[in-house]
Amino acid sequence: MTFTKIFGALCGALLVFLLINWAAGGIYTDGVNYATGDKQAYTIDTGEEKPAAAKDAGPTFDELFAKADPAKGEKIFSKCKACHKIDGNNAVGPHLNGVVGRQVASVSDFSYSDALKGLGGEWTPDRIQQFIENPKKYAPGTKMGFAGLSKVADRADVIAFLATQK
Numbered sequence: 001m002t003f004t005k006i007f008g009a010l011c012g013a014l015l016v017f018l019l020i021n022w023a024a025g026g027i028y029t030d031g032v033n034y035a036t037g038d039k040q041a042y043t044i045d046t047g048e049e050k051p052a053a054a055k056d057a058g059p060t061f062d063e064l065f066a067k068a069d070p071a072k073g074e075k076i077f078s079k080c081k082a083c084h085k086i087d088g089n090n091a092v093g094p095h096l097n098g099v100v101g102r103q104v105a106s107v108s109d110f111s112y113s114d115a116l117k118g119l120g121g122e123w124t125p126d127r128i129q130q131f132i133e134n135p136k137k138y139a140p141g142t143k144m145g146f147a148g149l150s151k152v153a154d155r156a157d158v159i160a161f162l163a164t165q166k
Helices: 002-027 061-066 070-079 125-133 152-163
Strands: none
8 A cells, every 4th residue: 555655646746747847838938849840820920021131241252252362262172172183183073273264064084963064154253152152052963072161251262262273
């Protein structure tokens, strides 16, 4: 009988804690179900416009490219050296000598993915910066496994460095 009383008291205490947790969860939630990622069911439109994205607040790529530093770009290019060379020889990726202004997928002795072959055109500074920001998004199906350079200033510096490599 004593064991039954102890077990009953333990179950009762756990039940009280469960109910307190349930009540606190109902009172102190922020409208997001973190298990599923669902947000609140509705929003109230106040008529105010949403603030502009922070991404739009900074200088444009063209402004940064005009002031780009090839010396900084050479340091940042060290991330690219695992797959690309600038000595005219191909590695895992094609050599990048003269890439600025070169036709896309035009190194004759390199096997490009169909995604890059289908792009056509030439590698302008703006097009290169879009590609190296997120290669998989720019050219879905590309074999390039690099995640990309997130900072626009870094992309501008790297492209300025590549423009000096003929």
